[in-house]
Amino acid sequence: xxxxxxxxxxxxxxxxxxxxxxxxxxxxxxxxxxxxxxxxxxxxxxxxxxxxxxxxxxxxxxxxxxxxxxxxxxxxxxxxxxxxxxxxxxxxxxxxxxxxxxxxxxxxxxxxxxxxxxxxxxxxxxxxxxxxxxxxxxxxxxxxxxxxxxxxxxxxxxxxxxxxxxxxxxxxxxxxxxxxxxxxxxxxxxxxxxxxxxxxxxxxxxxxxxxxxxxxxxxxxxxxxxxxxxxxxxxxxxxxxxxxxxxxxxxxxxxxxxxxxxxxxxxxxxxxxxxxxxxxxxxxxxxxxxxxxxxxxxxxxxxxxxxxxxxxxxxxxxxxxxxxxxxxxxxxxxxxxxxxxxxxxxxxxxxxxxxxxxxxxxxxxxxxxxxxxxxxxxxxxxxxxxxxxxxxxxxxxxxxxxxxxxxxxxxxxxxxxxxxxxxxxxxxxxxxxxxxxxxxxxxxxxxxxxxxxxxxxxxxxxxxxxxxxxxxxx
Numbered sequence: 001x002x003x004x005x006x007x008x009x010x011x012x013x014x015x016x017x018x019x020x021x022x023x024x025x026x027x028x029x030x031x032x033x034x035x036x037x038x039x040x041x042x043x044x045x046x047x048x049x050x051x052x053x054x055x056x057x058x059x060x061x062x063x064x065x066x067x068x069x070x071x072x073x074x075x076x077x078x079x080x081x082x083x084x085x086x087x088x089x090x091x092x093x094x095x096x097x098x099x100x101x102x103x104x105x106x107x108x109x110x111x112x113x114x115x116x117x118x119x120x121x122x123x124x125x126x127x128x129x130x131x132x133x134x135x136x137x138x139x140x141x142x143x144x145x146x147x148x149x150x151x152x153x154x155x156x157x158x159x160x161x162x163x164x165x166x167x168x169x170x171x172x173x174x175x176x177x178x179x180x181x182x183x184x185x186x187x188x189x190x191x192x193x194x195x196x197x198x199x200x201x202x203x204x205x206x207x208x209x210x211x212x213x214x215x216x217x218x219x220x221x222x223x224x225x226x227x228x229x230x231x232x233x234x235x236x237x238x239x240x241x242x243x244x245x246x247x248x249x250x251x252x253x254x255x256x257x258x259x260x261x262x263x264x265x266x267x268x269x270x271x272x273x274x275x276x277x278x279x280x281x282x283x284x285x286x287x288x289x290x291x292x293x294x295x296x297x298x299x300x301x302x303x304x305x306x307x308x309x310x311x312x313x314x315x316x317x318x319x320x321x322x323x324x325x326x327x328x329x330x331x332x333x334x335x336x337x338x339x340x341x342x343x344x345x346x347x348x349x350x351x352x353x354x355x356x357x358x359x360x361x362x363x364x365x366x367x368x369x370x371x372x373x374x375x376x377x378x379x380x381x382x383x384x385x386x387x388x389x390x391x392x393x394x395x396x397x398x399x400x401x402x403x404x405x406x407x408x409x410x411x412x413x414x415x416x417x418x419x420x421x422x423x424x425x426x427x428x429x430x431x432x433x434x435x436x437x438x439x440x441x442x443x444x445x446x447x448x449x450x451x452x453x454x455x456x457x458x459x460x461x462x463x464x465x466x467x468x469x470x471x472x473x474x
Contacts, residue, residue: 009023009027009048009052011052011054020058020061023048023052023059024065024066027062027072028069028071031071031082031084031086033086037082038082039081039083040081041080041081042063042072042080042081042082044079045060063080070083070084071083072084107430108431108432110431110451110455110462111450112407112431112434112446112448112459113434113447113449113450114446114449115323115447115449116449117322117406117450118378118449119450120450121374121378123367126367127358127362130359130361130362130365130367131354131358133361134357139357142353142354142357145348146349148345148347148348148349149173149177150175150176150329151356151357152172153357153360153364154177154357154359155173155175155177157364158172158175158363159171159172159175160363161363161369162301162313162315165298165372166290166298166301166303166304166315167300167301167304168301168303168331169304171334174331174333174334174337175329175330175331175332176329176340177327177329177356178329178349178351179328179350180316180318180327180328181212181288181328182212183350184314184328184330185213187330187347188330189201189220189222190344191336191339191343191344194339194342194343195336195343196280199247199280200222200223201247202222202244202245202247202248203248203249203250204224204225204226204227204240204241204244204246204248204249204250205217205226205249205250205251206227206236206250206251206257207226208438209252209257210250213250225240225241225244227249227251228240229256229259234261235261235263235267236251236263238274242274247282248281248282248284249275249283251263251271251284251286253268253287253301254290254299255288255290255401255404258401258443259400259401259409260400260409261400261401262299262404268305271302272306272310275308276308276310283306283310283312284311284312285301285311285313285314287301288314288318288319289320289405292405292406293376293404294379294380294383294384294402294404295403301313306333309333309335309336312331312332312333312336313330314328314330315328315329315331316328316329317359320372320375325355325359327351327356381453382448382453383408383448386446386456386460387408389457389460389464390408393467395413396412396413396468397410397411397464398410398411398413399411406447407446407447407449409436409443409444410443410444410445410467411441415442419435419437419442419443422444422467426462426463426466429463429466431462431463434446446463
């Protein structure tokens with residue numbers, strides 16, 4: 001019975017699947033189903049050739065694959081034997097029982113996510129054209145690993161852009177490219193751990209700062225200080241940096257979330273004075289969307305005021321271009337470069353070289369600058385529309401941050417209903433709202449990046465009905 005089973009394989013010579021692969025799959029299945037037991041001898045290659053009317057090369061290929069994967073073993077002058085005991089290891093069939101049921105999200109028509117960008121006006125053709133040049137055989141050198149801090153031509157383009165647009169003057173050697181701000185921050189934490197091994201650095205950040213930054217700091221077991229905002233002008237409480245003896249402050253000087261206010265020049269000077277007062281103090285400047293300013297020129301970066309090399313500049317292409325590119329960078333002070341190369345020099349750049357080169361081409365051809373100018377005009381029109389729609393209801397609705405960014409912060413004045421209740425009412429109208437919890441205010445961050453002007457107007461009219469028409473407090 002057992003001998004008959006060993007030769008009961010059936011190969012379909014009309015099947016496009018190679019014969020050796022069919023034989024391999026059938027023997028492997030027999031082992032998993034325990035039709036072939038551990039230590040059991042397999043038919044010889046000659047027996048299978050004669051029984052299945054196939055060549056010896058076909059049998060050899062099947063046996064070699066099974067042997068390579070550990071299903072069978074060869075014993076000199078004795079033949080092939082099963083070396084895998086199925087019931088003690090894993091099953092060949094996947095078990096789908098007891099898996100949680102996936103529920104699709106609600107049917108949301110207007111998603112006011114403040115992190116979304118405008119995808120309608122993305123320059124697909126120009127981006128595609130840059131990609132065609134990169135994906136040629138002449139660019140085969142891009143298949144190999146590049147420079148650890150990122151390809152030099154992209155770092156050079158970033159340096160030119162920063163000097164012209166943000167007042168940040170640096171050398172390409174100071175720039176490190178990474179897959180997102182999170183990647184840059186983790187390298188920086190490692191750098192400080194190694195540079196100051198006797199100090200357990202504490203990190204300060206804005207009270208409503210980037211959540212991923214806070215999670216990363218917690219995962220590295222770093223003491224995290226949340227800097228409060230003043231109730232009158234929504235500026236940072238810098239005294240808390242001294243009070244809690246922080247070493248590193250992670251801030252967004254051009255656009256403090258959620259009120260959208262830039263840090264004043266006097267506060268910028270105070271931040272620099274704090275950093276300069278001790279050798280182990282640094283400022284991380286996250287300049288995530290400073291280009292989208294709609295009144296006057298973009299405010300120069302804090303790094304442009306730094307003469308003591310205490311500011312580490314973070315930049316990203318997520319808001320300016322597209323989040324899925326996953327390309328960010330940091331500009332290190334020259335005083336930290338040697339230590340970075342010593343302690344973090346083993347990191348390979350985490351961004352694909354093909355995407356680095358495509359982005360470098362895009363910037364070199366002036367397309368990135370054109371895109372920024374175009375999007376600034378589009379976002380300015382959307383922001384103006386939002387303010388215009390809310391203006392007649394100023395007795396009930398107050399807004400903040402209308403001069404920059406891709407969201408508008410809305411406050412409902414003297415609101416008796418809970419934030420959660422209003423959010424649920426909006427969902428009933430197929431609108432996704434994003435509440436902001438600050439003191440006792442009723443705040444919502446209305447992102448307009450990926451909505452057309454028509455969709456934005458429709459969404460806001462529905463929201464005004466919810467905001468203005470008071471309901472019975474639940």
